Amino acid sequence: MKLPDEIDCVLFDAKAIADRVGELGRFIDIAYAGKGLVAIGVLKGAFIFTADLVRKINVPVEIDFVELASYMVDTKRSGEIVLEQDVEIKIKGRDILIIEDIVDTGLTTRFLIDHINIQEPASVEVCTLLYKPARQRVDVPLSYVGFEIDDVFAVGYGLDYGGKYRNLPDIVSLTSAS
């Protein structure tokens, strides 16, 4: 696939992503052996990661999605997070694994953990494809991290910029958005 001009560099190509997703699946299998889990993918950015990861998990897994919006004021996120679509599966007493595309400030993930905890799960853990430690503002326990990245703007493999680039098979950084 020809990459658009505003792409700065390929951070992780499709092969590196597939290898890492396989590893994460094996870790998750070990952690949830004998009990299974409910995987909750965070839309829209984690739709591809969720689809690939759950196919690498062999313990029983139920799959659901939430959609969250984090609002922007003058190109900066205001910190206001809105639940656009909630989980349908009953969470009480279940082992929940949140599947995120990226943890940046951590505000969105923190919001979701708190929202799920109200519903009294047996456990809540987070698996994120990407993590930007330099940008983190709130504490979020991350049990599984695909890749740590610097403070760049990443797109591809589900992540977008203005609705574009979700279909790129690689994860790349954008010059114009960072």
Ligand code: 5GP
């Ligand atoms: P938070 O700051 O709450 O951890 O992240 C909020 C949201 O900002 C993420 O779910 C994601 O949609 C978006 N975001 C943060 N950093 C990036 C990035 O590098 N690339 C893309 N595509 N989205 C990002």
